[in-house]
Amino acid sequence: MKKIEAIIKPFKVDDIKEALNEIGIKGMTLTEVKGYGRQKGHKEIYRGAEYVVDFIPKVRIEVVVEDEQAEQVVGTIREAANTGKIGDGKIFVIPVEDVVRVRTGERGPEAV
Amino acid sequence: MKKIEAIIKPFKVDDIKEALNEIGIKGMTLTEVKGYGRQKGHKEIYRGAEYVVDFIPKVRIEVVVEDEQAEQVVGTIREAANTGKIGDGKIFVIPVEDVVRVRTGERGPEAV
Amino acid sequence: MKKIEAIIKPFKVDDIKEALNEIGIKGMTLTEVKGYGRQKGHKEIYRGAEYVVDFIPKVRIEVVVEDEQAEQVVGTIREAANTGKIGDGKIFVIPVEDVVRVRTGERGPEAV
Ligand SMILES: Nc1ncnc2c1ncn2[C@@H]1O[C@H](COP(=O)(O)OP(=O)(O)OP(=O)(O)O)[C@@H](O)[C@H]1O
Ligand SMILES: Nc1ncnc2c1ncn2[C@@H]1O[C@H](COP(=O)(O)OP(=O)(O)OP(=O)(O)O)[C@@H](O)[C@H]1O
Ligand SMILES: Nc1ncnc2c1ncn2[C@@H]1O[C@H](COP(=O)(O)OP(=O)(O)OP(=O)(O)O)[C@@H](O)[C@H]1O
Ligand SMILES: [Mg+2]
Ligand SMILES: [Mg+2]
Ligand SMILES: [Mg+2]
Numbered sequence: 001m002k003k004i005e006a007i008i009k010p011f012k013v014d015d016i017k018e019a020l021n022e023i024g025i026k027g028m029t030l031t032e033v034k035g036y037g038r039q040k041g042h043k044e045i046y047r048g049a050e051y052v053v054d055f056i057p058k059v060r061i062e063v064v065v066e067d068e069q070a071e072q073v074v075g076t077i078r079e080a081a082n083t084g085k086i087g088d089g090k091i092f093v094i095p096v097e098d099v100v101r102v103r104t105g106e107r108g109p110e111a112v
Numbered sequence: 113m114k115k116i117e118a119i120i121k122p123f124k125v126d127d128i129k130e131a132l133n134e135i136g137i138k139g140m141t142l143t144e145v146k147g148y149g150r151q152k153g154h155k156e157i158y159r160g161a162e163y164v165v166d167f168i169p170k171v172r173i174e175v176v177v178e179d180e181q182a183e184q185v186v187g188t189i190r191e192a193a194n195t196g197k198i199g200d201g202k203i204f205v206i207p208v209e210d211v212v213r214v215r216t217g218e219r220g221p222e223a224v
Numbered sequence: 225m226k227k228i229e230a231i232i233k234p235f236k237v238d239d240i241k242e243a244l245n246e247i248g249i250k251g252m253t254l255t256e257v258k259g260y261g262r263q264k265g266h267k268e269i270y271r272g273a274e275y276v277v278d279f280i281p282k283v284r285i286e287v288v289v290e291d292e293q294a295e296q297v298v299g300t301i302r303e304a305a306n307t308g309k310i311g312d313g314k315i316f317v318i319p320v321e322d323v324v325r326v327r328t329g330e331r332g333p334e335a336v
Contacts, residue, residue: 003204007253008326027147027202029119029147030147031143031144031145033255034254034255035251035252036251037251058253060253064204077326078324078326078329081326088326089327090323090335091322092288092320093323094320095207096205100203101202102120102189102190102203103196103198103199103200103201115316139259139260140260141231141257142258143255143256143257143258207318207319210317211316212298214230214301215308215312
């Protein structure tokens with residue numbers, strides 16, 4: 001299995017969620033985070049105002065899927081998150097060795 | 113080493129913490145997150161009220177342990193987190209290649 | 225690529241950020257978390273007051289870098305985070321299989 005971690009602009013959460021629903025993704029986890037990428041010291045737009053890029057609010061979306069779905073999830077998030085402006089985000093793919101569904105005790109791919 | 117990441121119901125934090133203490137776990141990290149699993153559009157109970165499952169508050173518990181302890185940690189969290197109701201949680205096992213204890217500079221399994 | 229996850233004292237964020245900038249690190253993500261390490265039940269200082277170590281506010285700093293930079297990032301964070309007192313933090317190194325830069329579509333090491 002893989003964990004896809006995407007750090008994206010907060011206003012894009014709904015679009016990404018919809019896009020993931022359309023490809024059948026059934027679970028995800030969101031965290032409020034802050035960050036910056038390569039433009040530290042330059043300007044990035046947040047809520048219509050320009051900020052010098054230091055730490056800007058972002059959302060981390062995490063989706064754990066079977067190996068075969070990982071590439072599609074990455075592509076779907078990338079497309080939905082993209083505005084063409086700086087700060088659109090980063091996507092990281094991390095290996096997951098096991099998954100457990102607490103209620104049922106299922107493990108591995110069927111637990112995802 | 114392994115990182116055990118469990119996304120669980122917030123009211124279960126104390127039970128899980130106690131259960132982990134009992135098996136000798138000495139460190140853990142909590143993050144407030146939001147998420148949903150497979151019942152999107154159906155109802156899940158949160159603080160005694162029913163919510164249509166969109167994003168519901170959850171807590172992520174992270175525990176990094178030596179390989180040999182991972183299975184016991186997973187089982188302990190699963191047992192303590194389980195209520196038998198939907199939304200009880202997911203546990204992910206992720207490889208960790210190195211650990212450093214900042215104060216002492218220890219690395220690897222003894223740093224956990 | 226590697227993800228360096230450091231759980232550190234909140235007042236150390238600026239020092240660590242500066243130290244990482246000095247070695248050319250261009251991106252990072254922060255999350256507010258709570259945690260405890262090995263002194264559960266003993267006392268740790270937070271904002272000048274002593275707390276019995278249960279869950280104490282910490283910050284998670286995440287930096288994804290190419291393999292060759294990982295060791296330098298770990299060392300830099302360790303040095304900047306270290307006060308010599310308990311609770312200084314833990315650093316975890318986690319494998320990252322792929323990175324995507326959303327705006328440009330770049331992948332792999334050049335996307336970091
Ligand atoms: N190397 C990295 N490690 C950890 N987090 C990162 C890294 N790079 C970016 N991030 C996170 O992703 C968020 C978005 O990054 P961002 O889109 O600005 O990347 P970028 O490489 O600067 O691309 P762009 O030039 O399009 O702005 C940052 O605010 C930060 O939270
Ligand atoms: N595939 C996934 N990727 C990332 N996070 C997930 C995934 N599945 C579940 N989660 C997280 O775990 C939390 C709990 O999931 P949940 O227990 O509802 O899983 P489930 O498979 O729907 O099981 P159940 O049928 O018992 O509800 C979700 O709110 C979400 O934060
Ligand atoms: N094994 C672990 N798994 C997950 N998180 C951990 C673990 N150990 C420590 N942490 C996180 O790192 C933070 C800092 O840990 P801490 O520095 O107290 O580690 P320690 O081993 O007790 O070292 P020290 O003896 O110097 O206090 C904790 O508050 C917790 O959030
Ligand atoms: Mg940027
Ligand atoms: Mg569910
Ligand atoms: Mg400690």
